[in-house]
Amino acid sequence: MTHRQRTIFAFSILAALLLFVGFGQSWSVALVIINLCLVSAVMALGLNLQWGYAGLFNAGVMGFAALGGVAAILVSHAPVEEAWSAGGGNLLIALGLFALTVAVGYIVHRRMAAGNARRLVMLGVILIGYWSFRGFFSDAVRAIESVDPVRTGFLGGLGMPIIFSWVVGGLFAAGVAWLIGRIALGLRADYFAIATLGISEIVVALLKNEDWLTRGPKNVSGLKRPVPYEVELQSSDWFIAAIERLHAGALSSAASAAERQDILAQFIISGSSIFVKLCYMGLFGTVLLIVLGLSVRALNSPWGRMMRAIRDREDAASAMGKNVIFRHRQIFILGSAIIGVAGAMLTTIDGQFTPGSYNPLRYSFLIWVMVIIGGSGNNLGAVLGGFLIWFFWIEAEPASLWVLGHAIAVLGDGSAIAQRMIDAAPHMRQLLMGLTLIMVLRFSPRGILPEYVRHIR
C-alpha cells in the first residue's frame, strides 16, 4: 500500500466506526464523541510537534490543558465586583510584592558572583519577600473567598466571549512552557519526562486549591457558550421552520394536527441538541484544520527539516551550529500552546471547569498513546490517533459491557462473578489501552501512519 492509500484506508475505517455508532447508538452520542475526538486530535497535534518533530518527552500535557481550562473561566465568566472590591486591592499589592521579590532576586542573581554569599542573599530575599507577600495575600484570599461562597467566592473573569479564551489558553500554556523550558530542557529524556509530569501536577494542585482564582473543588459551571443554547433554538422561528422543512415527509404522514405537533416537538428537541453539537463541530473542526495546516506546512519547511535533523542527530546538528536548546524551547512552547488551546476548547464544550477531573492518565498519558499509535512525526497520524484512541477510550466500556452481557447470559445471571465483571467493565479501557500501546510499540513502532518525508527528486 502506498502512503496515501494507507492514510485514506485508515481514515475510512475511522469514519465507518463513527457511522456505526451514529446508526447503532445515536447521532447525538456519535457527535459528542466526534467533538471530543476533535479536541483530542488538536492536543495530539501539539504533542506530536514536541515528540514527533523534536523528540521531547513531555509528560505534562495535563498541566497545559488545565491552563487552557483556566483561561476559559478567566475570559468568559462575569467579573465578581464584590470580590474585587473586598480583596482586589490587597491582592494587587501581594502580586506587586511577589513581582518585586522575583525582580530583586533576579538582579541579585545577575549582579552577584556565584558562591555562598549569593546563596545567602538569595535566601534572604526569598524569605523576606515571602513573608511580606504572604500577609497581604492571605488577607486578600480570605476576603475574596468569603464573598458569597456558595455562588462565587472568587474573582470571576472578564466577561468576554469564551471563544477568546482559546487564544488566551494558548498564551497561558506558552508562558508556562517558556518557564519549564528554562528549567528542564537540555536534560535527558527521562528527567525531562519526570520534570514535566511533576510541574503539571503542581499546576493542577494550584488550580485545585487557589479558590480565589478558580473556585477550586467547588468548580465553575455555567460558562457561556460560543454556540446557541437548545432552549433558544427551540423557541426561534427560523429553527422550527428549518426542522419542519427537513422532516416534511415524516410530518405530512401524521394523522392529526395534534399528532403532527407532538412529532414536531420531538424533532425540534432532538434537532436542537444535534444542531448545537454540529456548531461545536464546525468550530473545533476549523481549529483542527488550521492547526493541522500550519503543522503540515511547518514540517515540510526548512524549519521542519532542521527540527528533524536535530531530533535524529542532535550532536551533528549542534556541530553544524544549530542552537539545539533554543530550538527545543521554541517547539516546546509552540506545542504546549496548541495543547492549551485544546484545553480551553475542552472546558468550553463542557461548560464548566472542574480542576479535580484532571488526572495524568487521561490527560497526559492517553494523549501519548494517541501520538504513538497514530504515528509519531506524522500530523495526519496524530489526528488519526486522537480520533481512534478517544473513540476506543469511550467505547471500551459499552463494548466490554456488551461482551460481558453475552458472557453472563452463558454463565447465568446474578452470580457474584457476574456483578464483579460488570463493575470491572469501566476499567477495561486502561488494560486495553496499555496492551495496544505495548503491541504497537513492539510490532509497529512507527505507528499506523508512519512518519513520511517528501523527498525532493
Add this chain to the structure above:
Amino acid sequence: MSYLSGENLRGGYGGADILQGCSIDVDRGEIAVIVGPNGAGKSTAMNALLGMLNLSEGKVLLDGRDISDLSPQDRVKEGMAFVPQTNNVFASMTVQENLEMGAYLRRDNYMETMDQIYSLFPILAEKRNQAAGELSGGQRQQVAVGRALMTDPTVLMLDEPTAGVSPIVMDELFDRIVEIKKAGIAVLMVEQNARQALNVADRGFVLVTGENRFTDTGDALLANPDVRRSFLGG
C-alpha cells in the same frame, strides 16, 4: 599453527569494511603487537578477534578451533581476556572488588591468582580497599590488567594500555606485561607507542588501511628501514 589466529579478516561496524583481509596471530608465551597509523584498523582488528563486529570474510581460531560464531561473552569463557582502552575499571568499586569481578566466572579458589596479581602490582595490594575511580591513571591501568588476569586467561588482549600514562609508568607496565607472557599467556596489544612496544614484542603487525603491511618479529621490524622511516619516525 598459533594459539590464537585471525585469518584474512574482512568486515566493519555496519558501514564500509574497515578490515580488508588482515591476519593476526599470537602464540602462548608470546607478545604480539599491532601498530600502524591512525585509522588503520588496529583496534578494529582486535575487536574482530573478540567477536565484536560482523566478519564478512575470514575466521578466528582459538587453539585450532573455529570460534568465529561465538559471542564476545562466550569467548571470555574460552579464556580470552580483554582490557579496553577507556572505561576499563569499575570506578565505583574497590580495587579488590574489581579483581573479584574479574573472577566472576571462576568457581575454583581464586585467592592464589589474586595474590599473584598483588605481587605483580604491589601498589594495588596497598590500595585494595580504595575505589578504583580514585586512583591515578597508571594505577587504574594496573587494576584493569589485574581484573583481566583474574579470569585466568590463556589470551590477554590490551587496547592501547599505555595511552595517557607517563613514560616511566609505561616502561613499568611493559615490564609487567613481559612477566605476564612468561607465565604462558598469549599477549596481544594494540599500541600507539610503536617503538617501545616492538621492543618487547615477539611478533609485530604493521597495519595500514586494514591490511598487513609488514609482519615480522619485533626486532626485525625495528631493524627494517622501511618500517623505521614510515612508522617509527626514522
Add this chain to the structure above:
Amino acid sequence: MTEFLNAIILLSNFVIIPALSYGSQLALGALGVTLVFGILRFANFAHGDLMAFGTMVTIFLTWWLQSLGVSFGPLPTALLALPAAIVITALFALLTDRLVYRYYRRIKAVPVVYIVASVGVMFVLNGLVRILIGTEDQLFSDGQKFIIHANDFKQMTGLSEGLSFKVTQGLTIALAVLVVAALFWFLQRTRTGKAMRAYSDNENLALFSGINPDRVVMVTWIIAASLATIAGVLYGLDKSFKPFIYFQLLLPIFAAAIVGGIGQPIGAIVGGYIVAFSEIASTYVYRKFLIYVMPESLEPTGMAQVLPTEYKFAVSFVLLVVVLLVRPTGIFRGKVL
C-alpha cells in the same frame, strides 16, 4: 521545662513519627526505582502501579487467611501474606520483562522507548488492579492498633501532650531498616550483588568479566518487585489502599530517587526521608508548637503554617524541580540522566 517537653512531644507526634514512617515507605519505593534505573537505565513509570499490584495481591491473600481464621496476634495478618505476595509480584515483574522490556534490550533501544513501554505497562497494571479489586478504599490492617496510645502516654508522663505510636508506624520503620540492611548486605557482600553493582557501573566491562546480563536483570526485577510490594503494603497498612493514590505516589518516589542521586541506593533512602519530612514539615500548623516554645509576647496569631495542607503532595514536586535546577545529580552524585 514541661512547656518545652510538650513542644517536643507535639512535634514528634505530628511531624517526626509520621514523617519517619512515610519516609521509610518512600525510601523503599525509591530504592526500587533507583535499582531499575541503575541496571536497566530507564525511569520506570510503572513502579507506582507495581506497588499497587503487590499490595492488591497481599490484600487478597490476607482476606483468604482471615477467612481461614488465621491471625498474627498483635501484628497485621498482611505480614503473613507478604512473602507469597512478593513471589507473585516478582513473577509478574519478570513476565513483563520477558514480554516487554527484554526485546528493547536486545535491539539496544534508546531510553525513551523504555519509558514509553513502561507507560504501557503502567496502563495495564492500572487497569488490572482496578478490574480485580475495584477503585474503592480498602482497609486491611488488623491486629493491635497502637504501641503507645496518646492517652496512656499522657497518664504515664503527666504531660498535656500525648504521643501516639501506631503499630503500623513501628512496623514500617522496623521493616524498612531490616530490608535496607539486607539489601545493602546483598549489594556489598554477595557475588550476585557485586555483579549488579559492576553491571550498573560499567556494562561493557561487566560483559567482559563474564557477568550474565540476563541474570543481573532478573535479580533486579525480583528485588524491585519485592521492595515495591513491601513499600506498598506498609503504606496501605499505615493509611489505606486506594489504586489512584498509589499511582500518585510515583512522583514523590521519583523525587526521592532524584533528590538523593538516581542510581545510588543510599541516595534513595536519604531522598525518601527528605521528601517525607519536607512534605509534612511544610504543611504542619506550628501554632501550638510556637505557643509552647515562644515567650507569651511573641506568640503567633495566625496558623503559622508554611503551606496549606492541600499542597502536601506538591511539595515533593517543587523539591524535584529545585534539585533539577541546582544539582541535577542529586545529593550523592547519581548518574546524570
